[in-house]
Amino acid sequence: MALPLRYNVRSVLIRWRSTLSTIFGIGLVVAVYIMMQSLAVGLEQSSANTGDPRNLLLVRKGSTAETSSQVTREQFKLLQYLPDIEKDEKGDPLISADTLILISLPRKGGQGEANILVRGVSKLGMQLRPQVGLTQGRMFEGGRREVVVSQKLAERFENLGVGESFKTGPHQLQVVGWFDGNKSAFDSEIWMDSDDARSLFDREHYSSVLLRADPTLWGSVTNRVESDKRLSLSVLPETKYYSSQTATATPIRFLGNFLATAMSIGAIFAAMNTMYASVGSRTREVGTLRVLGFRRRAILIGFLLEGAILAFLGGIIGCLLSLPINHFSTGTLNFQTFSEVVFDFNITPHLIFKGLVFAVTVGLIGSLMPAIRASRLPVIASLKSL
Amino acid sequence: MRPNDPSVPVNSADSSEPPVVRIKELSKIYQQGEINVTALNRISLDIARREFLTLMGPSGSGKSTLLHIIAGVDRPTTGHCVVQGVEVTGLSESQLADWRNQNVGFVFQTFNLLPVLTAFENVELPLLLTRLTSKQRKKQVLTALELVGLADRTSHLPRQLSGGQEQRVAIARALVTDPQLIVADEPTGNLDSNSAHEVLDILRSLCSDAGKTVIMVTHDPKAAAFGSRNVHLEKGELAP
Numbered sequence: 001m002a003l004p005l006r007y008n009v010r011s012v013l014i015r016w017r018s019t020l021s022t023i024f025g026i027g028l029v030v031a032v033y034i035m036m037q038s039l040a041v042g043l044e045q046s047s048a049n050t051g052d053p054r055n056l057l058l059v060r061k062g063s064t065a066e067t068s069s070q071v072t073r074e075q076f077k078l079l080q081y082l083p084d085i086e087k088d089e090k091g092d093p094l095i096s097a098d099t100l101i102l103i104s105l106p107r108k109g110g111q112g113e114a115n116i117l118v119r120g121v122s123k124l125g126m127q128l129r130p131q132v133g134l135t136q137g138r139m140f141e142g143g144r145r146e147v148v149v150s151q152k153l154a155e156r157f158e159n160l161g162v163g164e165s166f167k168t169g170p171h172q173l174q175v176v177g178w179f180d181g182n183k184s185a186f187d188s189e190i191w192m193d194s195d196d197a198r199s200l201f202d203r204e205h206y207s208s209v210l211l212r213a214d215p216t217l218w219g220s221v222t223n224r225v226e227s228d229k230r231l232s233l234s235v236l237p238e239t240k241y242y243s244s245q246t247a248t249a250t251p252i253r254f255l256g257n258f259l260a261t262a263m264s265i266g267a268i269f270a271a272m273n274t275m276y277a278s279v280g281s282r283t284r285e286v287g288t289l290r291v292l293g294f295r296r297r298a299i300l301i302g303f304l305l306e307g308a309i310l311a312f313l314g315g316i317i318g319c320l321l322s323l324p325i326n327h328f329s330t331g332t333l334n335f336q337t338f339s340e341v342v343f344d345f346n347i348t349p350h351l352i353f354k355g356l357v358f359a360v361t362v363g364l365i366g367s368l369m370p371a372i373r374a375s376r377l378p379v380i381a382s383l384k385s386l
Numbered sequence: 387m388r389p390n391d392p393s394v395p396v397n398s399a400d401s402s403e404p405p406v407v408r409i410k411e412l413s414k415i416y417q418q419g420e421i422n423v424t425a426l427n428r429i430s431l432d433i434a435r436r437e438f439l440t441l442m443g444p445s446g447s448g449k450s451t452l453l454h455i456i457a458g459v460d461r462p463t464t465g466h467c468v469v470q471g472v473e474v475t476g477l478s479e480s481q482l483a484d485w486r487n488q489n490v491g492f493v494f495q496t497f498n499l500l501p502v503l504t505a506f507e508n509v510e511l512p513l514l515l516t517r518l519t520s521k522q523r524k525k526q527v528l529t530a531l532e533l534v535g536l537a538d539r540t541s542h543l544p545r546q547l548s549g550g551q552e553q554r555v556a557i558a559r560a561l562v563t564d565p566q567l568i569v570a571d572e573p574t575g576n577l578d579s580n581s582a583h584e585v586l587d588i589l590r591s592l593c594s595d596a597g598k599t600v601i602m603v604t605h606d607p608k609a610a611a612f613g614s615r616n617v618h619l620e621k622g623e624l625a626p
Contacts, residue, residue, distance in 0.1 A: 004514060010502035288498040291459055292559075293487025293515045295480055379459050383494065 003294065003302040012309050015278060022267075022274040023314040026359055029263040030318025034347060034355040035325055036256025042346035043252060043332070047245045050184035051238035054086075055128060056221060058209040058233045065245070067100050067117075070205040075231050079209055082224055084217040088127065096122040097206040099197040102339055103168040103190075106158045114331075116153065117339040118190045120197025120206075128210050132186050137162040137177030142193035145200065148177040152187045152329055152342045160190075171200055185242055188334070188342045210238060245334075252332070264362050267314075271366025275307050279374040286374050287382025300375035307367020308360045315359025319352050404471075406566055406599045407433035407456055412465030414451050414622075425451045427622040428465070435566070438593040438600045440613035447619040449603045450571055456601060457490045457569045458482045470566055487515045491560025493570035493589075497552040499544040499559075505531065506540040509558045516563065530558035534588055550581025557588055561596075568592060570602040574609050586612040 012019060051057075058079065063069035076097045085093040099120035104113045119125075126132060126139065140146035154160035154175075165174045173192070181187035194206065213221050222235045279286070286299055326347040334341040414426040425448045433439050433456075441449040454460035455467055458474045467474050470489060477485055492498075499508045509530055513523045531537050534554035544552050553573060560568055570589060574582035590612050592598040602613065610616050618625035 004503075004507070004511075006507070007500060007503060014502050284496070284498060285500055288494070288500070289511075290483070291457075291486060291492050292512045293483050295483045380454055383459075383498070 003289065003298055003305075005305070008302055008305045009309060011278070011282070012306050012313075015281075018277060019274055019310055022270045023310060023317060025270045026267045026311050026314025026362055027317030027321060029260060029267045029362065030315045030355045030359045031321035032263060033256065033260035033358055034318060034322040034351055035345065036252065036259060037351055037354065038322070038325070038345045038347045039330070039332075040253040040256060041348060041351060042330075042343045043341065045346055046183060046185055046187065046341065046343040047242045049131075049182065050186065050242035051240075052128065052130060052212070053237070053239055054212050054215065055238035056211055056213055056218060056235050057238045057241045058211070058225065058235050059207075059241075061232050061234045063234075066098065066208040067102070069207050071097060071207065071209050071233065072205050075233065076206060076209060078228070078231060079211065079225070082211070082221060084213045084221050084224075086212045086214065088124065092124065094124055094128055094212040096125040096128050096210045097194055098122075098125065098208050098210060099194050099201075099203055100207040101197060101201045101203065105160075105166060105168070108156060108158055114157075114340040116157070116190055117188060118147070118192060118197060118201075119186075120192055120194035122194050125191070125194070125210070128212055129186065131182040131184055132179050133182070135178045135180045137175075140176055140192055142196055145171065145173050145192075145196060146176045147173050147190050147192040148179050149175050149190050150187045150342065151178040151180055153190065153340075154178055155329070156331055156340075156342065169201075183344060185245070185341070188331070188340060209233075260358065264358070267362050268366040271307055271311060271363050272369060274310065275303060275367040275370035276373070278306065279303065279370045279377075282374075283377060283382045283385035286377050287379050287385065290377075290379045291383065296375040300371045303371035303374045304364055304367050307363040307371070309363070311359045311361075311363020311366070312356065314363070315356040318359060319355055322347060322355070403435050405432035406435050406437075406470055407431070407601070408466075408468045409452075409456070410466040410468075412452075412455065412462050412467055414448070414455065414460070415463045424622050426455075426462070429622075429624055431617065431624065433599060433601065435599055436593050436597050438590055438612065438614040439602070440610040440616045441601065441603045441619060442605070442607075442610050442616060443619035443625070448622040449619045452619065453569050453571055453601060453603050457492065457567075458486045484515075487512055488563060489565050489567060491557075491563065491565045491568040493553070493556050493560050493568065493573045495572040495575040497544070497549070497556045497576070499552055499555055501544050504541050504543055505536060505547065505555045505558075508544070508555055509562050512559060512563045526562055526564075527558075530562040531555070533561065534558045548581070549577050550584055553577060553581065553585050554588065557585065561592070566599060568598050568600045570600065572603055572605065574604065574606060582606075582609065 059066060059069035060071065080093055080095055085095055088094055101118045102115045103118055105116050106113050135151050140148050149160045159166040160175055162175055162178055165172050225231050225233055225235050289299060325345045328345045329342060330345065331340050331342045409429055409431040412426055412429045416423045416425055441453060443449045451460060455462050456469060462475055472485065506527055509527045510523055513526060528537060531540060534557050536551060536554050539547060539551060573585055577585060586609055589600050589602065593600050604610050
């Protein structure tokens with residue numbers, strides 16, 4: 001039979017002065033853990049949020065990213081005549097050839113330059129990506145060196161306000177609108193006309209092709225593309241392509257885990273110190289409980305529980321400390337495209353749960369040795385303790 | 387409650403029944419470095435039902451050691467200690483814990499109440515190891531607290547009670563599982579004379595009214611006068 005929970009809870013709370021610093025220490029570790037993990041979650045969700053479930057993306061065979069892919073104009077023409085592509089209200093096939101170019105732009109506040117992905121899209125590119133919507137200004141027009149910019153990107157870089165213009169190489173580009181990518185990878189892009197992009201940046205080929213087809217016909221589209229020797233392209237669902245582009249989150253997650261582990265060692269020692277002090281000051285209580293018939297195991301579990309309660313309180317503080325950064329927008333380098341990727345810190349309920357589990361684990365590890373010591377105290381010596 | 391007069395006789399021990407405690411050739415030898423210290427030397431003693439036995443003797447005479455062995459808290463080096471027909475020296479650590487819970491009530495000199503628990507919760511502690519329901523536990527705790535005259539102090543924390551009241555709560559905790567044997571290690575050592583008198587009165591009434599067997603270690607001859615039999619220990623042996 002275990003000790004009553006109220007005994008453990010009150011024992012933790014009654015020594016609030018000595019336990020407060022430990023609780024805050026664990027809280028800080030949990031806050032760092034959650035913040036770092038929320039970066040990785042935000043980045044992964046930005047990729048996972050991207051794409052329309054009805055779209056197929058075509059890239060050169062062997063390419064793992066659009067930026068390293070090439071689709072020739074001849075190939076694009078052939079693709080336009082595939083029978084299974086859905087049509088818009090005018091009867092035009094819903095297909096867009098995209099051109100991707102990396103340009104370098106100055107960050108706001110004199111924080112140096114960073115690479116930005118410019119996506120040249122065909123006139124139906126916007127229609128194929130309904131999650132992207134204009135928030136200000138208007139859509140670009142082909143042949144006029146106009147661009148629309150992600151609003152989140154515009155907040156982080158110079159000269160990307162609507163009506164402003166920026167220079168890239170010898171070319172001046174006019175910003176005519178802002179769009180919102182709805183927390184997707186498109187929030188990290190500048191869009192312009194695909195043919196404008198090709199001619200301006202001297203690209204002979206497109207980078208990728210996006211088309212819409214009924215998912216029941218995807219097998220037919222794939223067969224036609226992959227069996228046509230003129231089309232050396234691979235076909236994959238757009239959502240699947242983007243959800244696989246999460247490699248950037250891996251080092252962040254690793255760093256987060258590493259930092260949390262390093263800091264948790266300190267927190268474990270803090271918890272251990274507090275629990276040793278607690279055992280030391282309650283030796284006679286332990287002896288009394290043993291005399292009354294509580295077994296060693298009950299004492300062990302009782303002290304482990306106290307460590308867990310202590311750490312759980314720390315975990316709650318850690319969660320509260322981390323919450324203000326939720327949905328805060330930030331950016332990092334995408335290791336696949338080598339461009340700036342903009343995303344939000346995303347603190348999910350699952351992450352909060354993981355943070356609390358992490359805290360309790362720290363508490364349990366920290367209180368294990370003191371709990372073992374408490375359970376092994378000789379009864380008579382404990383009773384004689386002051 | 388009995389009158390506050392040690393001269394009032396306690397009901398005599400019941401000699402028709404087998405003794406509650408039977409000790410035979412009991413020795414306890416401690417190792418202190420390379421020296422063996424004999425705390426108890428071949429002690430034999432029977433303690434009957436309803437007996438209020440007081441153990442006296444100078445410091446280091448072995449009286450607390452004897453009490454601890456009888457209560458299953460310590461183990462002898464050699465010899466036998468049978469309590470209510472159970473050879474306690476043969477029980478494992480876990481068996482002893484269960485046995486103590488069901489058969490022995492403890493009263494300590496320093497009360498040993500858990501400071502974060504109320505009087506009610508302290509008394510309830512030993513019952514948490516039984517199969518009683520919450521309702522049954524409540525009834526037994528209130529009965530025990532009523533018996534020591536503290537039914538109106540159930541929600542008080544130990545620091546809100548006087549020393550005498552704390553010791554009475556400790557007695558209620560010792561009684562609550564209705565054990566046959568109550569052991570008390572200098573229960574009046576930390577109390578003023580009035581409180582000590584009250585506590586001793588309660589212990590005596592446990593023998594006379596409730597039929598318990600009480601073994602009390604004390605230095606105080608006035609306290610010892612409350613007992614029905616007094617045993618002196620000297621250098622680990624029973625004094626003649």
